[in-house]
Amino acid sequence: MSSKSYDVVVIGGGVIGSAVAYWLAAEPAFAGRRVLVVERDSSYQECSTGRSAGAIRQQFSTRENIEISLFGAQFIKNVGDWLAVDGEAPALSFRENGFLFLASAEGWPILEANHRLQKDLGADNALLPAPALKERLPWLEVEDLAGGCLGLSMEGWLDPFSLLQGFRRKARALGADYVEDTVVGVSVENGRATGVTLASGETIAAGWVVNAAGPRSRDIAAMAGLALPVAPRKRQVFVFDCKTHIPTMPLVIDPSGLYFRPEGAGYICGIAPKEGEPDPDSLDLEVDWTPFEEILWPGLAARVPAFESIKPTGAWAGHYSVCLLDHNAVLGPHPELPNFLFANGFSGHGLQQSPAVGRGIMELIVHDGWRSLDLSRFGYERILRNEPVLERNVV
The missing domain is CATH 3.30.9.10 (D-Amino Acid Oxidase, subunit A, domain 2)
Known part of the structure; x- marks a missing residue:
């Protein structure tokens, strides 16, 4: 059994996890630190991202969802500004049909x-x-x-797999590591997540753990002793x-x-x-x-x-990863485990929300708070209070 150490371990290498890895690796204030993405299937054959309808819209009823997708649209329309590698931008085939x-x-x-x-x-x-x-x-x-x-x-649809691969390719080009393995345990000591155990037997020490496991995110949360009302549908x-x-x-x-x-x-x-x-x-x-x-x-x-x-x-x-409280994402730390971050429960909106959410999770880790967009309304505390954020435009 071997042991490695990373500043951040991201569980799940789909579009959300890879967006988090990209924004961390691209952030100058993160320079010199290391991020690892653990993805159970690097072929992504069963990944929710590649099996989505690939849509992006601003037609939500919640301010934060609209703002998230406004940034997502600008990111997608100018994707080469962020994700080009050796001058080659991802071919997203964005159809701006509305x-x-x-x-x-x-x-x-x-x-x-x-x-x-x-x-x-x-x-x-x-x-x-x-x-x-x-x-x-x-x-x-x-x-x-x-x-x-x-x-x-600024509305339409795109090739979801190309966006995923674009994030992944750029993150790796900037120094992020990926490993194909399955997380089978999350270590917790003295109110902090300290690392993960992989099915291969390897243990990875971590300063931060990000749960981006999509339809399996509830199981990952349970490994850390946390309840997450997100179900695979x-x-x-x-x-x-x-x-x-x-x-x-x-x-x-x-x-x-x-x-x-x-x-x-x-x-x-x-x-x-x-x-x-x-x-x-x-x-x-x-x-x-x-x-x-x-x-x-x-x-x-x-x-x-x-x-x-x-x-x-x-x-x-x-698969949708459905937040059973209100069909909105669960973002940020658990109050009892501040270095374990949720990026879960997107309920079908993960692809379009990945650029803004990846950036936001980076900001929590590197800058200790939401900076570009205040997404605190989607924090775990609303689950503890049983206070859903009403979104009328759920598809």
Whole structure:
């Protein structure tokens, strides 16, 4: 059994963990210190990042979520400024087609309030009543809608795996170490995390431990004796073709919870279980076509008449790390273990939030506090107080 020592050990090398490693390695005030990322599968075949829908939006109802994604959009649009290695920037294939949140008459006042906050913070979107929406997007069925909010810039989708690899490649180029192994223990002494034990038998001493383990983050927290209300939930993405070409389609969020968007020459879609419906903890990746046939296809055809004639062509499953309190991230230290940092529970928003969250976790470690954005509202203390941060725009 061998032992090594690092200033920071990051558990999980997906997009969040690799973003943390990048920002640490790039920070001048961290120079001369060492960061290690422990990733259980360096092929990332089952990683949540690569199995996501790859979306970024500012259309949230919570100030901090909007600010996080505004920075994320600037990061993605100018990714070469941060992540280029030897002059080569990651090819993210960012499609800036926008998000379209649709609302019924009942949901319209909420959409209006969200729109006002988003605009006040610098988001670029337009609130469109149903007639204006129909004029702009004639392929869309709007008879049951009051209207929608359409992102005009800084929203869309990208290649999630390319962003992950971009963070990882740059972090390594700046001196971060990666090891393929599984954390099986977190050592705690005198109110501090002191290191981790790996499945290989190696022990790693650490000045800081960052939990970025995605759908397995609850297990990592338990190793440190901490309770984390974050659960792994399976989410499925279905791929289909349509005979009718539909131009300039954004990512559409239906009031039913159904979403769809273009993907190459075809389209993808999905839906999360409604509140009260079965949504068990799961690390399973098997695809069940029942939701597509019974829920998604009828919903697609009702919203886009051209989608009555479609052909399913594929599907995949991935995992959300769902914060059971409020579907918002859990960020920062546990009050009883101040050098054990959470970066967990993104509930499907991890990809778009990774640039700002990685930077913020770096600031906690290096500068002893949030600097660029105050994300303290997402701290662990709200869990102890049972005070959820309400986010109305959960997808």
